[in-house]
Amino acid sequence: MSHKVTEQTEELVQPILDELSLELVDVVFEKDGPNWFLRVYIDKEGGVDIEECGQVSEQLSKKLDDADPVTDAYFLEVSSPGVERPLKKEADFESNIGKHVYVKLYEPISGEKEFTGDLIDFKDGYVWIQYKEKAKKKEVEIPFKKIAKARLAVTFD
Incomplete structure (x- = not known):
């Protein structure tokens, strides 16, 4: 299930990021303690700020509600990958x-x-x-x- 959720989330978030000139670093859907977290890591040259994370979170949240790829309750987190940024591609x-x-x-x-x-x-x-x-x-x-x-x-x- 988590692979489908991350794939669908990537498809939903990419147009939002393109519009804001931001880069998708990673999407992770994982259980942390008793809760599920959908974590979206974004970046740009010089780093992203809290407003950009909030903007992406707000727009993505609406799209996720419509598409509904996650059946369980979960928390959406949009953040910068920080200093230990993953290298994927x-x-x-x-x-x-x-x-x-x-x-x-x-x-x-x-x-x-x-x-x-x-x-x-x-x-x-x-x-x-x-x-x-x-x-x-x-x-x-x-x-x-x-x-x-x-x-x-x-x-x-």
């Missing part, structure tokens, strides 16, 4: 080269399933990450299709 990787990232894989590469480091390149379906192992800098080449989850990572230097 190839374009997300292309536009975040040079940034610090966390990547989790479906299957291990060199015995590792998780890498945190600098995204140094993305091309031809491969992600290149430079990371530190002990005091040495290393690079790993990861096929995009092997990535289960990826996000920007916060560094504390």
